[in-house]
Amino acid sequence: MSTTPRARVGRPRATAGSTQLAPRDEILDAAAALFVENGFAATTTRAIAERIGIRQASLYYHFAGKDDILVELLERTVRPSVEFAKTLREDPSLASAAALHTLAVRDVETLAAAPHNIGTLYLLPEANRDRFDGFRASRRELRDAYGAFAMDAATDALRATWTLAELGAAIIHLVEIVIPLRRDGEMIDAVRIADACLRLCGLDDAAIAAATGR
Amino acid sequence: MSTTPRARVGRPRATAGSTQLAPRDEILDAAAALFVENGFAATTTRAIAERIGIRQASLYYHFAGKDDILVELLERTVRPSVEFAKTLREDPSLASAAALHTLAVRDVETLAAAPHNIGTLYLLPEANRDRFDGFRASRRELRDAYGAFAMDAATDALRATWTLAELGAAIIHLVEIVIPLRRDGEMIDAVRIADACLRLCGLDDAAIAAATGR
The missing domain is CATH 1.10.357 (Tetracycline Repressor; domain 2)
Structure with missing residues (x-):
């Protein structure tokens, strides 16, 4: 369903990512983009993690799940x-x-x-x-x-x-x-x-x- | 995902359905309820058909798909x-x-x-x-x-x-x-x-x- 280009998976924090956002904000930003483009139901936490090139586990370090991200947004x-x-x-x-x-x-x-x-x-x-x-x-x-x-x-x-x-x-x-x-x-x-x-x-x-x- | 109670499948038109709506309107009404309750992406044409007790094929007689139903709504x-x-x-x-x-x-x-x-x-x-x-x-x-x-x-x-x-x-x-x-x-x-x-x-x-x- 997702049209997200596949980003590299890993720990881009150490390698000068493309944005200046803190990891938590980067997750929020990517999630906002995907929710608005594709809808909430059609967006997975995996798609959000992939969009910014982090592992799904790293996302769960910051947020308990998709609902928490939407609440914060x-x-x-x-x-x-x-x-x-x-x-x-x-x-x-x-x-x-x-x-x-x-x-x-x-x-x-x-x-x-x-x-x-x-x-x-x-x-x-x-x-x-x-x-x-x-x-x-x-x-x-x-x-x-x-x-x-x-x-x-x-x-x-x-x-x-x-x-x-x-x-x-x-x-x-x-x-x-x-x-x-x-x-x-x-x-x-x-x-x-x-x-x-x-x-x-x-x-x-x-x-x-x-x-x-x- | 759907919380729709399973309705009987068949041709309720002939058996005094619970509503007075025309079949097309009945589909629109059921779809509206499900879209609003569960979201568009999470609602299937099958769930819509089941809600009013018609076959999915009957739904496709009236609408080409979910998008058409949303457009009409x-x-x-x-x-x-x-x-x-x-x-x-x-x-x-x-x-x-x-x-x-x-x-x-x-x-x-x-x-x-x-x-x-x-x-x-x-x-x-x-x-x-x-x-x-x-x-x-x-x-x-x-x-x-x-x-x-x-x-x-x-x-x-x-x-x-x-x-x-x-x-x-x-x-x-x-x-x-x-x-x-x-x-x-x-x-x-x-x-x-x-x-x-x-x-x-x-x-x-x-x-x-x-x-x-x-």
Whole structure:
């Protein structure tokens, strides 16, 4: 099934590999490429190991299996933004609309830079299993961070009809537009997507300009 | 790999099957369930046939293979909305903002009613192959219908910074929020999502109320 070119098997770490990545990151990178190209089910740990020229046993030194690799890949799409949301929340000088905008810009950039567009893996049936509860909890945390900033920034009319979770869901999904766009070879810059998040909260152009210091 | 309970094999059409679906629709429904639960790669045409109690040969009478089934499932998530957009476009009495809102409501309802939330299949690696060019073209057609209504409805400020394709992409993705929401057992009603689409175009509450006759 795999279309991976057969790489040499051995210990390329000692022989100046083609990348500068740590072994663990190299495994993640190769797995991301194969999952995105061929699907999760069709990708074996052997194919991942072969792609970077290590033995399957070396892969198992770093990861218990394919699920663990997918968990780590998915968490890497979310965790930096969850952490960033915390630092924004701790800044009392930052208005909610500005915090939401800043978070959205950072999140778009994280997704746009993710190797092999791994955000596409989030809707895999496999990612719905119990093993991925931790990832889903992290993603809910990010959604609720968006929701909290958004509810605070929103107009009264909006706050009367949307719950925090709903508004957070709408915004995280709007941010994640970069995933299908990138897959189709297109892109919208991060600032305009972040502007759209504020528009979703009912802010007009003047309010957006004020919030973003433009 | 499959967890499908083994159904009887034979010709259940003649013996009052458990559903009222036509054979072709019954195949599509069973395939959608298995693709969504277990993934596309892990689902065999045999598992699909067994699930509804027909022979594999009967399945091949209706579909050339798994790819054809996935194409048809994906097109069913998009085609009704493409057709509906055409009828909206042909109504000269309908303003663009109203048309956009009406289309978004119908589209959300179509996705919310799709069997087994087949919208989740759209990001499958398999759906990126040439075989799915037709589906992707249909989806682009829907995106551009959204984009055309949206550009016409949008404020000048927005029209100056977004292209039709970009705005269409943002809106179709906002509509498709129902797919992950439904997967997580949540829902936002169609009218509020459609309102959010108009907000994305820069419309304020008064303009949204006017466009939707509220």
